[in-house]
Amino acid sequence: MSAAPDVAPVSSDLLLLEQHGATLVITINRPEVKNAVNLALAIEIAAAMDHLDSRPDLTVGVLTGAGSTFCAGMDLKAFLAGERPSLPGRGFAGLVEQPPAKPLIAAVEGYALAGGFEIALACDLVIASRTAVFGLPEVKRSLVAAGGGLLRLPARIPYHLAMEWALTGRLVPAEEAHDARLVSRITEPGEALAQALELAGTIAENGPLAVRATKQILSSARDWPSNEAFDRQREISEPVRSSADAREGATAFRERRTPVWRGR
Structure with a gap:
């Protein structure tokens, strides 16, 4: 509960x-x-x-x-x-x-x-x-x-x-x-x-930017032409990869602690 x-x-x-x-x-x-x-x-x-x-x-x-x-x-x-x-x-x-x-x-x-x-x-x-x-x-x-x-x-x-x-x-x-x-x-x-x-x-518990981007890709990808799929995915995933939260996730893993997400 x-x-x-x-x-x-x-x-x-x-x-x-x-x-x-x-x-x-x-x-x-x-x-x-x-x-x-x-x-x-x-x-x-x-x-x-x-x-x-x-x-x-x-x-x-x-x-x-x-x-x-x-x-x-x-x-x-x-x-x-x-x-x-x-x-x-x-x-x-x-x-x-x-x-x-x-x-x-x-x-x-x-x-x-x-x-x-x-x-x-x-x-x-x-x-x-x-x-x-x-x-x-x-x-x-x-x-x-x-x-x-x-x-x-x-x-x-x-x-x-x-x-x-x-x-x-x-x-x-x-x-x-x-x-x-x-x-x-x-x-x-x-x-x-x-x-x-x-x-x-x-x-x-997961990074909010990554959660939102993951939903966007999963719900949209079925309508993407196959030759454009990775480029369209990249447009959504790259801002998350370069975010402060992505750095926090890697740092928390290295330091063996729970990450503190900022949503940016």
Whole structure:
């Protein structure tokens, strides 16, 4: 389990923020509607992602949901009233088209459905309880999973399996998602957040510049032409190699001590 959280930076009725060392925990706080996303919540999530990226003392984020559900997707009542919970340039939930530059871990309990599944897919790692359930049921309502689900799912699991999940709209138990390698780690019920914090803590022990650059390369490289890949990687990795933190890492190794990162 993690240590007691630091003082929360900024929270609201819709979104709770807590800082645990270099980890920011972001909790969607609409349990009365299974954490469904309306426009106000999308604006808050976008602001939280900006907060994560802008704070030099934060290295990684954990996104979870209050109560027994991660996120049931779009708030359909708001949708029927003419509201769309998307932001220009950021997409659904203020996140799916522009995830943070820093690593983001989804800690999933209960349902991660439709847009909720797309939020999880926008994260870099997924920790899920054994009782969690995933799915893209949009086709059952004559909708399209256009919040990144159809774009990201085939990159996470085998193509034909992604096609089956998306075309049938069926619910996928956490164990099956774990077997498909969509879920990084599976936990006992109620332990997803604790496991995500443990993983985040391990990541946060590393150099923050290197962590951010590593995510950038891993998430971007699939779109690079093969003859440009090393040059593009070099543009990202060389500033880290020449940083004060890189020198601190080598010095700490030589002196057999824990490095003190400055983020520069």
